[in-house]
Amino acid sequence: MSVSKNLPVYKRIIQEGWRKAALKEFLSKYLERAGFHDVKLVETSLREIITIYVERPGIVIGKSGKLSKKLTDVLKERFGFENPYIRAEKVEEPFLSARIIAHFIASRIMRGEKHRRVAFMAI
Structure with a gap:
């Protein structure tokens, strides 16, 4: 799935868009x-720098960096990255992200808390 350099510009832009959308969908589930x-993807001449913005970066890194190494191998295999470098950064204001708030509300309701209380906590 690597982007070919000898394609016309418009096809290369479309291919990069598809690649980034697939990467974003995969990482949101993973x-x-x-x-x-x-996720932010920057391609340099030496490596692809993948910056992942998450609420808890420690979960992405894992113990001794094992999970980030596993994620690197998965990205090489599935998306054709040659030398990916993963950076996990904390979201500055997590309660301004609709995706994080939706996950917060869903997890609290699944735990059995009352929906009104959870909604007021999220606001």
Whole structure:
């Protein structure tokens, strides 16, 4: 799924868009517990820098970086990255992210808390 350099510009832009959308969808499912917010992809000549914005970056990194190494291997395999470098950054204001708030509300309701109380806590 790597983006070919010899394609016309418009096809390369479309291919990069598809790749980023697929990456965002995959990471939102893979990092649901970490409070996934967004992903930023920067390609340099040496490596692809993937910045993942999450509520809890420790879950992305894991013990001794094991989960980030596993994620790196998965990204190489599924998305064709040659040398991905993963950076996990904390979201500055997590309660301004609709995705994080929706996950917060859903997890609290699934735990059995009352829906009105959860909604007022989220506001």
